[in-house]
Amino acid sequence: MCELGKKTILLLQPVGNNLNINNLYTIARDGNQAGEEELFKALTARFRLFARQRIWDELDSEEIVQDALMTICKEYRGIDFTTSFSAWAYKVLDNRILGYIQTKKRHNGRISSVSEAENLPATxxxxxxxxxxxxxxxxxxxxxxxxxxxxxxxxxxxxxxxxxxxxxxxxxxxxxxxxxxxxxxxxxxxxxxxxxxx
Missing domain, CATH: 1.10.10 (Arc Repressor Mutant, subunit A)
Structure with missing residues (x-):
């Protein structure tokens, strides 16, 4: 921890109970593995809440969160952000959610057989x-x-x-x-x- 310097140590101190996502991004981008782990822990917790508000199926919601996190993990170091990392990360998740909703609407429009309709709740x-x-x-x-x-x-x-x-x-x-x-x-x-x- 001593090698990190005062600036990084100050950024690692929590604000309230959570760390600021953009501060964690700065730490992780500079190659700090502990900072990267904290960044993705914080993103995972917030993304789960965000996705569950929009997608009520727990398994689908979790799959979308994991897909968004994988994309962010692969791309976040190579992107220069015009807004903030946090805004970009939420946009990635939001795009995954919109894609899911559009796919679900298309699928629901195609229900044609009686057996498929019987598996759906009546109301x-x-x-x-x-x-x-x-x-x-x-x-x-x-x-x-x-x-x-x-x-x-x-x-x-x-x-x-x-x-x-x-x-x-x-x-x-x-x-x-x-x-x-x-x-x-x-x-x-x-x-x-x-x-x-x-």
């Missing part, structure tokens, strides 16, 4: 997880229509961003963030229980 209500996710999404939309800041803070928190990163992205102080997050959670819980915002 989403047959699957309690899907019903809960639908209800959660409806409540998140209601929260967003009532207070966009609440919805944004909840979404960032769910995606795994730490307190410092959420404060930076939203312009809130730490105390204000805790207050907004508490109110947003209360609003979401009420909506999930009652079906509406108070």
């Amino acid at each position: 989403d209500r047959d699957n309690p997880k899907l019903e809960l996710k639908r209800k959660l999404m409806q409540c998140m939309r209601k929260v967003a229509s009532t207070n966009l800041r609440y919805a944004r803070v909840l979404n960032l928190h769910y995606q795994g961003f730490n307190t410092e990163e959420i404060c930076e992205k939203t312009g809130l102080t730490r105390n204000n963030l805790y207050s907004v997050l508490s109110r947003a959670r209360s609003m979401l819980e009420y909506c999930l229980e009652k079906g509406d915002i108070k």
Whole structure:
């Protein structure tokens, strides 16, 4: 660790509970193997949350995350980023998710045999997880229509961003963030229980 220098040691110190993805990228790009491992651990955790919000099938979601991580692992050292590493990495994942959704739509449009149709659930209500996710999404939309800041803070928190990163992205102080997050959670819980915002 002494050979890394003060700059790298400062970058390896966590901000809150997580390390900043772009700082980890800088460390990993310079050839630090421990930094690279931390980078891909952080990306894996965040990508799983991000993908699960968009793809409800756990196996498909995990496959897409792994595919995106493989692409990033192969290409990240040779690319000069016009934005940031984090933005590029999320774009890689987002493109994989869009490809999956398009393929799924094409496949669902081709269901023709009775045996294929019998294997599908009659409605989403047959699957309690899907019903809960639908209800959660409806409540998140209601929260967003009532207070966009609440919805944004909840979404960032769910995606795994730490307190410092959420404060930076939203312009809130730490105390204000805790207050907004508490109110947003209360609003979401009420909506999930009652079906509406108070």
